[in-house]
Amino acid sequence: MSTELPEPPSKIELKPGVGGGGEVPSFDITLRVRRYLPEATADAYWEDFKLTMYGTDRVLDALHKVKWDHDGTLSFRRSCAHGVCGSDAMRINGRNRLACKTLLKDLDTSKPITVEAIKGLPLEKDLIVDMEPFFQSYREIMPFLISKGHEPTKERYQSAEDRERFDDTTKCILCAACTSSCPVFWTDGQYFGPAAIVNAHRFIFDSRDDAGDMRLEILNDKEGVWRCRTTFNCSEACPRGIQVTKAIAEVKQAILARTV
Amino acid sequence: MSKTSSGTLYRGHEGMWSWVGHRVTGVVIFLYLLVHVLDTAMVRVDAGAYDAIISTYQTPWMALGETGLVAAILFHAFNGLRLILVDFWKQGTKYQRQMLWGVLILWVIVFAGFAIRHLSIAFGSH
Numbered sequence: 253m254s255t256e257l258p259e260p261p262s263k264i265e266l267k268p269g270v271g272g273g274g275e276v277p278s279f280d281i282t283l284r285v286r287r288y289l290p291e292a293t294a295d296a297y298w299e300d301f302k303l304t305m306y307g308t309d310r311v312l313d314a315l316h317k318v319k320w321d322h323d324g325t326l327s328f329r330r331s332c333a334h335g336v337c338g339s340d341a342m343r344i345n346g347r348n349r350l351a352c353k354t355l356l357k358d359l360d361t362s363k364p365i366t367v368e369a370i371k372g373l374p375l376e377k378d379l380i381v382d383m384e385p386f387f388q389s390y391r392e393i394m395p396f397l398i399s400k401g402h403e404p405t406k407e408r409y410q411s412a413e414d415r416e417r418f419d420d421t422t423k424c425i426l427c428a429a430c431t432s433s434c435p436v437f438w439t440d441g442q443y444f445g446p447a448a449i450v451n452a453h454r455f456i457f458d459s460r461d462d463a464g465d466m467r468l469e470i471l472n473d474k475e476g477v478w479r480c481r482t483t484f485n486c487s488e489a490c491p492r493g494i495q496v497t498k499a500i501a502e503v504k505q506a507i508l509a510r511t512v
Numbered sequence: 513m514s515k516t517s518s519g520t521l522y523r524g525h526e527g528m529w530s531w532v533g534h535r536v537t538g539v540v541i542f543l544y545l546l547v548h549v550l551d552t553a554m555v556r557v558d559a560g561a562y563d564a565i566i567s568t569y570q571t572p573w574m575a576l577g578e579t580g581l582v583a584a585i586l587f588h589a590f591n592g593l594r595l596i597l598v599d600f601w602k603q604g605t606k607y608q609r610q611m612l613w614g615v616l617i618l619w620v621i622v623f624a625g626f627a628i629r630h631l632s633i634a635f636g637s638h
Contacts, residue, residue, distance in 0.1 A: 343520070345523070366519075482599065483528040484605075488524070495605065
């Protein structure tokens with residue numbers, strides 16, 4: 253009979269300096285968050301948090317640190333935390349960014365880092381806004397395939413060139429960074445906004461779709477593409493790098509030419 | 513909304529500030545035209561009053577005001593051409609920043625030419 257050997261420990265103790273990974277540098281930051289607690293105060297106010305963070309940390313990690321270790325009442329949205337779900341768009345140092353894609357070391361850590369909710373949508377609490385007006389505009393442009401005639405028995409064919417035509421606008425994750433960076437949208441909540449136009453563009457220029465004219469008609473409204481004043485805030489804010497203003501300009505031209 | 517959403521100013525880039533400039537110069541030009549239409553319309557009401565108003569255009573303050581007005585019109589005009597290109601030229605959105613620099617350079621050159629001539633007439637010994 254063999255004696256039962258104890259399982260070797262899975263954790264191996266390394267001597268300091270072994271491994272060569274190097275220490276991740278740490279630094280102190282001041283996170284200045286625009287707080288709004290409707291149950292407690294009528295007005296929004298700034299609150300500073302002093303944190304020690306690491307070179308690999310993002311703004312989202314700093315918010316987590318505040319919520320988990322300092323003040324559990326801090327409210328913000330996040331889901332995937334990897335730039336795919338589009339939940340954590342917020343105004344970081346005055347510009348719309350995803351908190352999960354903004355590294356702290358890329359910001360000026362000698363000054364307080366300001367974090368605010370996105371503009372133009374009704375504020376509900378801290379960094380959370382009511383996204384319903386945003387999604388309402390999105391629904392109005394009918395963001396789904398509409399085709400006439402018989403359903404094909406196989407897949408709907410599309411050439412690589414036809415697919416390329418609207419490739420840029422398929423990248424949208426509906427984070428609202430573009431729409432809430434638009435000065436027109438801040439003052440005119442009726443404006444469809446960049447995100448809805450980007451998603452209309454995705455179907456208008458899709459060769460398999462037959463409702464392009466209908467979508468162009470919707471966007472030919474006075475609150476449609478003609479509200480765009482080409483400030484390029486949306487193109488600059490998009491975390492997916494979509495050329496938003498270019499897409500809007502293409503829709504404007506398509507309305508005038510009706511060549512789709 | 514206003515009391516809860518106010519925070520920092522949005523830090524837009526050249527595109528946003530050129531839009532602000534376009535809006536401000538547009539309002540300035542509109543207000544001037546409004547006054548100007550009213551003062552020229554006075555000629556049909558009272559010729560004496562018309563002469564009195566038009567003579568104020570000779571004062572140094574008005575000369576400075578006209579300089580500002582021409583600066584506003586030049587920026588609005590050149591930037592307006594840029595906006596048309598952004599909307600209708602295929603490469604317009606790609607080169608909007610370079611076009612803005614072009615607008616500003618053109619604006620400085622043309623405005624300097626006007627200002628030298630205009631101010632030397634307005635404040636020169638005539």
